[in-house]
Amino acid sequence: MAPKVLVSDSLSETAVQIFRDRGIEVDFEPALGKDKDALAAVIGKYDGLAIRSATKVTPALLEHATNLKVVGRAGIGTDNVDKEASSKKGVIVMNTPFGNMITTAEHAIAMMFAVARQIPEASASTHAGKWEKSKFMGVELTAKTLGVIGAGNIGGIVCDRARGLKMKVVAYDPFLSAERAIEMGVEKVELDDLLARADFITLHVPLTDSTRNILSAENLAKTKKGVRIINCARGGLVDEEALAELLKSGHVAGAALDVFAVEPAKENVLFGLPNVVCTPHLGASTSEAQENVALQVAEQMSNYLLDGAVENALNMPSMSAEEAKIMGPWVTLAENLGSFIGQVTDEAIKEINVTFDGVAAEMNLKALEAAVIAGIMQAANPDVNMVSAPVIAKERGIQISKTTQDATGTFDGYIKLDIQTVEKHRTIAGTVFSDGKPRFIQIKGITIDAEVGEHMLYTTNQDVPGILGKLGTLLAEHDENIANFTLGRAKAGGDAIAVTFLDTPIKATTVKALKDSGLFQHVRPLHFKA
Structure with missing residues (x-):
C-alpha cells in the first residue's frame, strides 16, 4: 500500500508533484494547517505531514496522528513543531537547512x-x-x-x-x-x-x-x-x-x-x-529559496517513506538512501539482537553496552544504536521505533554506552550486546552474512550459527544425552514444523542452548508441554519482524 502524505501549508505544485511522481498518495490542503480541529480530524490517515510555519504540530495533534511517521518542514525553523512530543510518538522531524x-x-x-x-x-x-x-x-x-x-x-x-x-x-x-x-x-x-x-x-x-x-x-x-x-x-x-x-x-x-x-x-x-x-524576517524570502525548500522537503520525505533514508532529521540519526541500502541488513540485525534481549528479559534493564566490531564499527553507529534500543523496547511496547526508543530509554534511566574495535575473530564485523539487569548479565552477538541475512553467532557466550526467522523458539538446558531427540519429538507431537535448528554448548555436560526456527507461531500448548517435561531450564517463544 502506497504511503500517504498531507500537505497542510502552501507548497509549490512542483513539490506536490514530486510525491505523486514517486508513487506517494498526496492530499494538498494548504489551508488546513490553520484549522487545528479540522487537521486533527484527518491526520490519522497519513504517514507524512509536509508543512511550512502555519501548521502547529502539538502533542494534542500527535495524539490523533496514529499512523504518522514523518513531519517535513520546508525551511530551517521548527519552532512550530513539538520535537520532544514527536520523538516520544516515534515521528521523525525533518527540516531543510540548505535550501535557503x-x-x-x-x-x-x-x-x-x-x-x-x-x-x-x-x-x-x-x-x-x-x-x-x-x-x-x-x-x-x-x-x-x-x-x-x-x-x-x-x-x-x-x-x-x-x-x-x-x-x-x-x-x-x-x-x-x-x-x-x-x-x-x-x-x-x-x-x-x-x-x-x-x-x-x-x-x-x-x-x-x-x-x-x-x-x-x-x-x-x-x-x-x-x-x-x-x-x-x-x-x-x-x-x-x-x-x-x-x-x-x-x-x-x-x-x-x-x-x-x-x-x-x-x-x-x-x-x-x-x-x-x-526587515520582517526575510532571510529566506525569495521565490528561489521557497521553491528550493519545498522541493527538498518533498524529496526527503519521499526518500524516507520509500527507501528508509533519513536526511536532515532533528531527532533521528541521518542516513542517506545509499547508506540505508548498505546498512539495511545491519539495522535489521541490530533490531533483532535487541528484540531477542527484550523478549528473554523479564527484569528491568539498567545498562546497555553495544560493541561494534570491524565493518560494523565503520557504519552510522547512532542509527545502529537506535535500532538496538528500539528492538529491546518493542518487546514491551510494539509502537516504539528508532526515534522514540532512545528518548524512552533516557526517561527510564537506562545507561547506554558503546565500544568500537577493529575486526576480531572469523567475521568481517559483528554487533554484540551486553545487558545488565538488577540480577542478571545477558549477552548476544550477531553478524550479517554475504547473503544479506542476519545471523545470531553467540548467546550467553556460547558460539552458534542461527538464522533469524519470524517465528522462533529459544530453549536452555544441561548438556545431557536425549535432549535434542525429546525436543524434536515434542514439537512433532504438537504439529510444529522446524524450518531450521541450531544448538551450542559451553562445554561437555555444561550449559547448552537451542534456537529453533519454526514455520508458524508456536502454540501455547507446545510451550507448556516443553516446560512440563522438566528437561529445559528456559523455554521462550520468540517473534521477529518478517
Missing part, C-alpha cells in the same frame, strides 16, 4: 550594504521630495574588516561573498579548524579579538544556550567605535536594549536586523532609531 543558504547569505550582504550607505533612510528622504545629499554620508566596504560569528553553511557563503568585495574577513567559530579557515581565506580568531577589530559584525549561528546574547552589553562594549552590526540569523543573539543605547551614543554607527527577540516584532526598542535597517 544562498538567499539568507545574500540578504546579510544586502543588509550590510544598506546600513553602510544608509539606503533605506536616503530612499525615504528622496521619496519625500528632499534632496539631502550631505546628510547620508556612507562608508565603503572595500578594505574594511568583517567579523563573522559562525562560519558554517550560511556564514561560509557570507565569507566568500565578502572576500569578493575585497573585505578582510575574520571569523569566530569554535568548530572552525585552522585548515578550513585557510581554505576559506579567512583569519580564525577568538571572539574578543573579533569584537575589537571588526568594522562590520555579522551573525550566523543558531540560538542555543551558548550563543544566546552572544552580543551582550558586555561584548558590545568591546567593539570598536563606529562598528555596524548585522543579524540575519536568529533573534536573541543580540542584547537589543544595549544595542539601542550604543546606537544612541554613537559608539555603534548602524545596525541591520532581519530577526528580533520577539516575533512578529510589532514594537521594538530599535525601531525609529537613525541608521537602523529592519
Whole structure:
C-alpha cells in the first residue's frame, strides 16, 4: 500500500508533484494547517505531514496522528513543531537547512550594504521630495574588516561573498579548524579579538544556550567605535536594549536586523532609531529559496517513506538512501539482537553496552544504536521505533554506552550486546552474512550459527544425552514444523542452548508441554519482524 502524505501549508505544485511522481498518495490542503480541529480530524490517515510555519504540530495533534511517521518542514525553523512530543510518538522531524543558504547569505550582504550607505533612510528622504545629499554620508566596504560569528553553511557563503568585495574577513567559530579557515581565506580568531577589530559584525549561528546574547552589553562594549552590526540569523543573539543605547551614543554607527527577540516584532526598542535597517524576517524570502525548500522537503520525505533514508532529521540519526541500502541488513540485525534481549528479559534493564566490531564499527553507529534500543523496547511496547526508543530509554534511566574495535575473530564485523539487569548479565552477538541475512553467532557466550526467522523458539538446558531427540519429538507431537535448528554448548555436560526456527507461531500448548517435561531450564517463544 502506497504511503500517504498531507500537505497542510502552501507548497509549490512542483513539490506536490514530486510525491505523486514517486508513487506517494498526496492530499494538498494548504489551508488546513490553520484549522487545528479540522487537521486533527484527518491526520490519522497519513504517514507524512509536509508543512511550512502555519501548521502547529502539538502533542494534542500527535495524539490523533496514529499512523504518522514523518513531519517535513520546508525551511530551517521548527519552532512550530513539538520535537520532544514527536520523538516520544516515534515521528521523525525533518527540516531543510540548505535550501535557503544562498538567499539568507545574500540578504546579510544586502543588509550590510544598506546600513553602510544608509539606503533605506536616503530612499525615504528622496521619496519625500528632499534632496539631502550631505546628510547620508556612507562608508565603503572595500578594505574594511568583517567579523563573522559562525562560519558554517550560511556564514561560509557570507565569507566568500565578502572576500569578493575585497573585505578582510575574520571569523569566530569554535568548530572552525585552522585548515578550513585557510581554505576559506579567512583569519580564525577568538571572539574578543573579533569584537575589537571588526568594522562590520555579522551573525550566523543558531540560538542555543551558548550563543544566546552572544552580543551582550558586555561584548558590545568591546567593539570598536563606529562598528555596524548585522543579524540575519536568529533573534536573541543580540542584547537589543544595549544595542539601542550604543546606537544612541554613537559608539555603534548602524545596525541591520532581519530577526528580533520577539516575533512578529510589532514594537521594538530599535525601531525609529537613525541608521537602523529592519526587515520582517526575510532571510529566506525569495521565490528561489521557497521553491528550493519545498522541493527538498518533498524529496526527503519521499526518500524516507520509500527507501528508509533519513536526511536532515532533528531527532533521528541521518542516513542517506545509499547508506540505508548498505546498512539495511545491519539495522535489521541490530533490531533483532535487541528484540531477542527484550523478549528473554523479564527484569528491568539498567545498562546497555553495544560493541561494534570491524565493518560494523565503520557504519552510522547512532542509527545502529537506535535500532538496538528500539528492538529491546518493542518487546514491551510494539509502537516504539528508532526515534522514540532512545528518548524512552533516557526517561527510564537506562545507561547506554558503546565500544568500537577493529575486526576480531572469523567475521568481517559483528554487533554484540551486553545487558545488565538488577540480577542478571545477558549477552548476544550477531553478524550479517554475504547473503544479506542476519545471523545470531553467540548467546550467553556460547558460539552458534542461527538464522533469524519470524517465528522462533529459544530453549536452555544441561548438556545431557536425549535432549535434542525429546525436543524434536515434542514439537512433532504438537504439529510444529522446524524450518531450521541450531544448538551450542559451553562445554561437555555444561550449559547448552537451542534456537529453533519454526514455520508458524508456536502454540501455547507446545510451550507448556516443553516446560512440563522438566528437561529445559528456559523455554521462550520468540517473534521477529518478517
